[in-house]
Amino acid sequence: MADIFISYSRKDSSHALALAERLRAAGADVWMDSSALAAAETWSAEIVNAINSTRLFFILLSPAAVASHNVNKELSLASEKRKTIVPIVIEKCPLSQSMEYALAGLQRVAITNEEALERAFAKLGISGTGFSQKVNRRRTSGIKRSDWLRVGLPILVEGLVMGEYRKRILPDS
Numbered sequence: 344m345a346d347i348f349i350s351y352s353r354k355d356s357s358h359a360l361a362l363a364e365r366l367r368a369a370g371a372d373v374w375m376d377s378s379a380l381a382a383a384e385t386w387s388a389e390i391v392n393a394i395n396s397t398r399l400f401f402i403l404l405s406p407a408a409v410a411s412h413n414v415n416k417e418l419s420l421a422s423e424k425r426k427t428i429v430p431i432v433i434e435k436c437p438l439s440q441s442m443e444y445a446l447a448g449l450q451r452v453a454i455t456n457e458e459a460l461e462r463a464f465a466k467l468g469i470s471g472t473g474f475s476q477k478v479n480r481r482r483t484s485g486i487k488r489s490d491w492l493r494v495g496l497p498i499l500v501e502g503l504v505m506g507e508y509r510k511r512i513l514p515d516s
Contacts, residue, residue: 345374347469348397348426350417352407358433358454359403371469390417399467400426404451405434409442418445429463 347366351359363373374393376386394400400421408414421428422445430451438446452459464470 345372345393345397347371347373347399347401348393348417348421349373349375349401349403350408350414350421351375351403352405352411352414354407355403355405355433358405362401362403362431362454366464366469369464369469391420394420394426395424398427399429401429401431402446403454404430404432404436404438404442406436409436409439415439415441418442421445427467429467431460 349359349363359375363375366373374397376390394417400418402408402414402418402421418428419441428446428449430446430449431454432451433454450463452463454460
């Protein structure tokens with residue numbers, strides 16, 4: 344079965360499909376009800392089977408998802424099965440009490456925060472979904488200006504700041 348189950352409200356289908364595309368392009372096996380359910384299948388049994396057999400449970404959070412009875416049931420099932428739950432915020436919203444309980448202590452990541460998504464995916468063993476893939480490709484062909492700005496410049500600034508700090512704290516004798 345799939346590596347990742349994506350739980351979302353139908354109203355957020357465009358976000359879910361875009362995320363699934365990125366994950367699939369990176370080689371992840373993704374289960375979504377819109378692409379995995381065949382005609383005449385019992386959808387509730389298929390959803391339970393999919394959650395049981397996936398390693399990761401991604402939940403897209405939005406007001407529509409919080410209001411969705413099915414998203415809440417899927418989250419409860421994933422929590423009971425002790426799946427790794429990855430909350431992805433597509434629109435800020437207050438959580439229902441049951442969602443708040445199931446997601447307690449879990450770091451959420453905004454779908455618009457490319458770097459945070461990449462870090463979260465990398466920790467889960469998923470790479471090549473966008474930003475990090477571009478960085479890895481650049482590393483093999485030498486240092487590019489964007490690498491310098493992203494990596495070198497912060498190191499240089501930190502060095503300058505620390506140098507100034509040392510001058511003030513440890514003046515020459």
